[in-house]
Amino acid sequence: MTLASAGKPRASRLALSGRAALAALLLVAAVCAGAAIGETSIPLPVIAKALANRIFAAGYPLDAIDEGIVWNYRLTRAIVAACCGAALAVSGVVLQALLRNALADPYILGISAGASTGAVTVAITGLGAGAISLSLGAFAGAVLAFLLVAVLARAAGGGVSVQATGQIILAGIAGSQLFNALTSFIITKSANAEQARGIMFWLLGNLSGVRWHDVRLAVPVAILGVAVCIWHRRALDAFTFGSDSAASLGIPVRQVQILLVGTSALMTAVMVSMVGSIGFVGLVIPHATRFLVGVRHARLLPASALMGSVFLVGADIASRTAIDGQVLPIGVITALVGAPGFALILIRGRRGR
């Protein structure tokens, strides 16, 4: 008995570190693929050398243009795409668990739309300056949008905590429409033609403008946000039978809801302020991951973060290579994959009930 009980945690810890190593490897492989594949494909050894030059000052003789493309353009893109994928997928998992709704995700609940409005307001009306204030504006918009949607859902009789699943989604649609309209209103009223074109492109999800200062914001936000959610994995599990059941299992419900919805809103807002609102990642990735690793959040959260990262890096590669000489907004790719996925979840959800 003592042997067995001593052996088990050690074995699972070993398995855990093995899985973590595999996840890290997959992530690095995805980011390297993101750096290698593009209009001009760059062989992996060149990428390795470029990284060595920049990080360790290794001094390999390399084509300066290749090195610049890898370091300043593609690597930043891939890293931000990975952060963004992880953040959106984990936000989706958290919102689905807290609202007990299979269709919840930051895009459908209007959080992304609110973040866009906030970011556009800051960008155009010039409230403050720089990346941080853009993110703050997006965060304010995201929180405002979620509060509005939650209040509307409660007024419609659904509530955030009640089993009725339809209201919060309908409220989310109303909220998205409202905030998208506000965004368009602000752009039309205040932006000049060039600004308007840029913003419209950005709204569909665009990683082209991403540089190292974005990486410095995206990486800590994604890591911290995902870590906060994983820290609360058991609390998220406890919401399986609703918030009353979570409370009787010892979860301070209101506190956890505010913290985790706030974390999701913050992650979504920071990502939206950099790359625009990218749909369906938060919806489809959690479901695909549940299918692979089950519903328990100790596995679901890290696995969704990994799947989201790899998926979005892949979507970015596809957006750059699908049409010769042109970059598609990444939101187009995620929607092309995500909309059928959404339909599948609707159909399966109906059969399950």
Next chain:
Amino acid sequence: MMLSCHDLGWSARGTPIVRDVSLAIREGETFGLVGPNGSGKSTLLRLMAGLLEPSQGGVRLKGASLASMPRRSVAQALAFVEQHAESGERITVRDAVELGRTAWLSPLQPWTAGDDAIVARALGDADMTGMEARFWHTLSGGERQRVHLARALAQQPEILLLDEPTNHLDIQHQLAILGLVRQLPITTVIALHDLNQALGCDRLGVMHGGRLVALGPPDEVLTVPVLRDIFGVAASFLIDPADGSRIIRFHPAS
């Protein structure tokens, strides 16, 4: 004294649902709450579980004010089984019962063999051993209720609150659940609809219009005047020749 309420009251939008309830649950007893529909049984249970905030009075758990205790400490002492807790997730029976350990595990604490043993015992006590791998949506109503009970037991509570746990179950499962609850060596507060089943409790509290109108051993509480005035039925008491216990036969009030 395990759990007590003093002058407890709760209102929904100005309408009082529970009022002036003072009650002390003794250690180890099975306490039944009975009363007609809408008499406030469920609300009282939810107040005693700390799921609702009282608008008057308060609840004390083992001497401490429930409202000021962290949820985690409450959950380590008290478990609550709701009436209809459902889930659309593809969780297994084992997953659902493991949730009972939530209050005992901190974020950095790993799941241990000890937790496994507690979950296995809870499954055994609820007669669900061998069903661990079944998915929630494939279970019958009775099996779901037993899983909820097993989850509450995995919480290792000193007090168990149950809101009509036999509702919608067939008679065999009703008796099985009640038998199990009575055997448990812990304090239990159970809301019941079936008054004959309530006769098996150590003490009964009768709710009417949000007030606790009678309190005491079943034979003293469920009397002909109480059944007539509170439940609106006439009744005669019969003796079961099999074991000599009393049962109630109900007639429409004339």
